[in-house]
Amino acid sequence: MDTDTSTGLRTNGDRLWQSIMDMAQIGATSRGGSNRQTLTDEDRQGRDLFVNWCKDANCDVRVDQMGNIFAKRPGSEANSPAVIAGSHLDTQPTGGKFDGVYGVLAGLEVIRTLNEAEVHTKHDIEAVCWTNEEGARFAPAMIGSGVWAGEFTLDYGHERTDKAGRVLRDELERIGYLGEQPCQNYPIRAAFEAHIEQGPILENERHQIGIVTGVQGIRWYDLVIEGQTSHAGPTPMHLRRDPVMALAKIVDRLYELIEAHKPWARVTFGDIQTEPGSRNTVPERVTVTVDIRHPQQLTLDKLDKTFREIVNTECNARGLSGDVPWEWHSPAVAFSDACINAVQSAAEMLGYKHMRMVSGAGHDSVYVSRVAPTSMIFVPCEGGISHNETESVTATDLEAGCNVLLHSMLACALV
Numbered sequence: 001m002d003t004d005t006s007t008g009l010r011t012n013g014d015r016l017w018q019s020i021m022d023m024a025q026i027g028a029t030s031r032g033g034s035n036r037q038t039l040t041d042e043d044r045q046g047r048d049l050f051v052n053w054c055k056d057a058n059c060d061v062r063v064d065q066m067g068n069i070f071a072k073r074p075g076s077e078a079n080s081p082a083v084i085a086g087s088h089l090d091t092q093p094t095g096g097k098f099d100g101v102y103g104v105l106a107g108l109e110v111i112r113t114l115n116e117a118e119v120h121t122k123h124d125i126e127a128v129c130w131t132n133e134e135g136a137r138f139a140p141a142m143i144g145s146g147v148w149a150g151e152f153t154l155d156y157g158h159e160r161t162d163k164a165g166r167v168l169r170d171e172l173e174r175i176g177y178l179g180e181q182p183c184q185n186y187p188i189r190a191a192f193e194a195h196i197e198q199g200p201i202l203e204n205e206r207h208q209i210g211i212v213t214g215v216q217g218i219r220w221y222d223l224v225i226e227g228q229t230s231h232a233g234p235t236p237m238h239l240r241r242d243p244v245m246a247l248a249k250i251v252d253r254l255y256e257l258i259e260a261h262k263p264w265a266r267v268t269f270g271d272i273q274t275e276p277g278s279r280n281t282v283p284e285r286v287t288v289t290v291d292i293r294h295p296q297q298l299t300l301d302k303l304d305k306t307f308r309e310i311v312n313t314e315c316n317a318r319g320l321s322g323d324v325p326w327e328w329h330s331p332a333v334a335f336s337d338a339c340i341n342a343v344q345s346a347a348e349m350l351g352y353k354h355m356r357m358v359s360g361a362g363h364d365s366v367y368v369s370r371v372a373p374t375s376m377i378f379v380p381c382e383g384g385i386s387h388n389e390t391e392s393v394t395a396t397d398l399e400a401g402c403n404v405l406l407h408s409m410l411a412c413a414l415v
Contacts, residue, residue, distance in 0.1 A: 006119055006414070009113065009117055009407075009410075010113075010399075010403055010406075011106075011109050011110065011399060011402040011406055012109065012112070013395055013398065013399030014395075015109065016105060016395075016399060016402055017395045019053070020102065020105055020398070022049070023049060023050075023089070023101055024097040026042055026045045026049065027042035027045075027091065029094065031389035032389055033096050033389025033390070034091045034095050034096065034097055035092075035094065036089060036090055036091045036095075037090060037091065037093060038090035038131060038133075038134065039067070039090075039131075039138075039168065039174075039177075040137075041175065043175065044175035046089045047067075047069065047089060047175075047177060050089060050104065050108070051071075053108055054071035057108065057111050057112050059072055060074065062179070063177055063181065064148070064179045064181040064182065064183040064184075065179055065183040066143070066144045066147045066158075066179075067131040067144060067172045067179060068128065068129065068131050068144045068148055068179075068183065069177075070084075070126050070127075071111070072124050072125070073114065073115070073126070074124055075121045075122050075123040075124045075125065075413065076120055076121070077123065080122060080124065080187075080189070081187035081189035082123060082124040082187070082188055083121075083125055083126070083188075083189050083190050083412045083413040084107075084125075084126040084127075084128050084191045084368075084372075085103070085110060085125075085126070085127060085128065085191070085193065085194065085409060086126075086130060086191075086193065086364070087100045087101070087102070087103025087107075087128075087130065087193050087194070087195060087363070088103070088104065088129060088131075088133035088134065088144075088364060089129050091136075092134055092136050093136060094387075094389050095387060095389070095391070096385075096386060096388055096389060098381065098386075098391055098393045099195075099386050099391060100133055102194060102195060102398060103194045106401065106405050107127030107128065107194075107405070108127045109402050110125065110402070110405055110406045113406060119410070121410070121413040122415060123189050123412070124413075125413055130142070130144040130145045130148075130364040131143065131172075131177075132144050132168070133364050135328075137162045139160065139220075140327060140328035141362055142330075142363070142364050142366060143157050143160060144183075145366075145367040145368055146367045148183050148185055148367070148368075149367035149368060149371045150370070150371065151367050151370065154183055157183070158172075188368075188373070189373070189413070190338070190339050190342065190372070190373050190374075190409070190413075191365065191368045191373065191374040192339065192343070192374070192375060192405055192408050192409060193363055193364065193374075193375075193376045194376070194377045194379070194402060195376060195377070195378055195379075196380075196381040196386060196391070196393050197379065197381055197384065197386075198360070198361050198384070198387070199384045199386075201357060201384070202357075202378060203382070203383070205355060207353045207354055207355045208352045208353050208354065209343075209347045209352045209353070209400060209401065210355060210356075210376075210377070210378030210379070211343045211347065211357070212335065212343075212358070212359050212375060213334065213340055213358060213375075214295065214332065214333050214358050214359070215330075215332070215333040215358065215359040215361075215362060215366050216294060216361075217294055217295065217296075217297050217300040217331050217332035217333075218293050218328070218329070218330040219291075219293075219326065220289065220291055220327040220329070221290040221291075221292070221307075221324050221325065221326060222288070222289060222325055223247075223250070223290050223324055224285065224286075224322070224323045225247060225285065225288075225311075225315060225321070225323075226243060226284065226285050226321045226322075227240075227241040227242055227243040227246075227282070227283065227284055227285070227286075227318075227320050228240075228282070229281055229283065230281070231280070232279075232281055241282075241318065241320060242282050243274075243283060243284070243320055244274065244283060245318055246311075246318050246320050247272075247286050249314045250310055250311055250314050251269060253310045253314070254307060254310065258303075261294065261299060261303065264294055264295050264296075264358075265292075266292065266293040266294070266360065267293075268290070268291040269289065269291075270289045270291060271289040272287075272288045272289075273286070274287075289327070290324075293360065294332070295332050296332060297332040307324065333366050333369055335369055335375045335376070336373035336374055336375060338373055339373045339412075340356075342375070342408045342411045342412060343375050343376075343404060343408045345407075345411065346405075346407035346408045346411065347404050350403055350407065352400050357378065359378070361386075363376065375408075377401050377405055378401070379398060379400065379401040380397055381393050
């Protein structure tokens with residue numbers, strides 16, 4: 001099929017939907033979501049299903065030392081830079097059916113469509129599944145793509161542990177996905193990631209396609225405040241060295257800070273733990289995960305500085321000590337103009353209503369973009385709800401996003 005004829009090509013939306021529903025049966029939850037946390041038995045089953053589908057599509061499947069999976073449809077020019085599309089199959093503990101999974105299976109659907117239409121590309125086409133994008137079990141997030149892109153060393157990735165002390169490398173080996181291929185990047189002509197928006201903007205603006213120009217900067221912290229244990233009954237409030245008192249003020253002031261930088265600033269306190277964790281004991285320590293985001297790096301740096309000042313002020317006022325170590329930092333990202341334009345041209349050619357936007361969530365494309373021209377394609381999700389078992393997307397929107405992915409990839413792979 002030549003370039004002109006390929007403009008009429010469309011993906012099989014019914015097949016894409018069924019593939020997503022079949023994957024959703026692995027780790028299915030009672031409320032209609034999915035629980036396939038990375039490197040669990042459920043993750044292994046999901047990976048096995050994806051690999052089998054890729055082999056059925058005559059792909060050359062490779063697994064690297066971080067368990068990243070690459071399914072290649074060879075192009076006509078040997079050793080030419082590949083055009084890749086991918087995301088992740090791992091989920092949150094109470095995740096939905098579409099987050100990440102859509103991007104992996106949309107890449108596979110592109111390959112299936114090209115096979116059926118007998119379209120021959122100059123460049124290799126690859127569908128990719130990255131390891132541990134969510135970071136729900138092993139921190140930090142996006143570790144598989146991060147090692148591949150050179151952000152982290154292989155040893156750093158392999159040595160990550162979960163809350164039970166299990167080591168990432170050991171779990172890769174246990175489920176059979178500790179590959180032999182070196183985990184390192186290779187020449188990429190263009191990289192795309194189809195994804196649900198995970199927010200309400202497209203739905204509210206009544207657009208079907210989001211052309212993603214970049215990703216917000218993200219900083220993860222483990223805020224630790226140290227005080228002194230005492231009995232809850234005999235110790236008067238004004239004599240306590242209670243770390244939760246400082247935390248309450250810090251939380252209030254951070255919410256005020258983020259409000260002053262609306263609409264793009266974000267802060268989330270996702271996990272709060274006290275020690276010793278007894279009902280009738282004033283805690284000696286409180287540990288809080290803090291997630292701060294903004295699309296402009298200078299503003300993110302300012303938020304970081306002010307956050308640390310707030311912690312120092314509130315802890316010092318109460319005779320407490322506070323520490324704010326970074327757990328992870330992902331700088332604000334601007335995607336490739338060439339890839340952004342390829343997505344926009346595809347959306348326009350297909351007649352889908354579209355808009356340019358910044359991603360509020362981190363994705364594997366953050367690290368991929370450091371070594372390859374990259375962009376993303378968003379489709380709406382109902383109510384903007386994600387990381388939730390009730391996550392919902394229409395088959396029509398999934399097909400539209402996959403069609404945009406197809407023609408974005410063809411624009412880069414045919415010539």
